[in-house]
Amino acid sequence: QVQLVESGGGLVQAGGSLRLSCAASGKIFSVNAMGWYRQAPGKQRELVAVISSGGITNYADSVKGRFTISRDNAKNTVYMQINSLKPEDTAVYYCNANVLPTWYSRADDYWGQGTQVTVSS
Numbered sequence: 001q002v003q004l005v006e007s008g009g010g011l012v013q014a015g016g017s018l019r020l021s022c023a024a025s026g027k028i029f030s031v032n033a034m035g036w037y038r039q040a041p042g043k044q045r046e047l048v049a050v051i052s053s054g055g056i057t058n059y060a061d062s063v064k065g066r067f068t069i070s071r072d073n074a075k076n077t078v079y080m081q082i083n084s085l086k087p088e089d090t091a092v093y094y095c096n097a098n099v100l101p102t103w104y105s106r107a108d109d110y111w112g113q114g115t116q117v118t119v120s121s
Contacts, residue, residue: 002026002110004095009115016119020113022095024076032098032107034071034078038117039088043090045094049080055068085119093117 008020022029035050049059049069057069070083078095095112 001036002028002097002099002101004096004097004110006093006112009093009117011118012085014085016085016089017081018085018117019116020082020095020115020117021081022097022109023076024097025101027052027101028076029102029105030100031073031076032100034068034095034097036078036080037096038113039094039114040088040091043091046088048093051078056090068099073115082117085117087119087121089117090119091117 002023002024003026005020014016026068033050033052036048037045038048039045042063047060048063049067051057051069051071066084071078089118094114097110098107099110100107
């Protein structure tokens with residue numbers, strides 16, 4: 001079994017910063033892409049940022065320049081530094097990882113339980 005544990009969410013004022021962390025643990029042979037999604041009330045879940053095992057990144061246009069995704073492969077952990085927060089960034093942020101449990105297994109996506117980010121105006 002693979003588990004993703006997220007941390008770093010909270011309540012901040014507009015213009016503030018947060019750093020989210022997500023650590024994968026359990027039966028892991030290798031971790032492929034990892035990413036962050038978010039879901040605001042009444043809206044669908046959207047991709048915020050993704051990073052490949054080799055460090056290639058992609059961002060949603062709405063967060064480009066403010067959010068930075070990174071990873072530590074030795075720790076199976078993905079991070080997201082969030083700067084210049086806006087009220088519209090308020091959402092539950094979910095970690096996602098594509099994991100190969102063993103070398104002979106099929107890779108599957110796993111999700112964290114989410115961490116709340118609330119930005120006050």
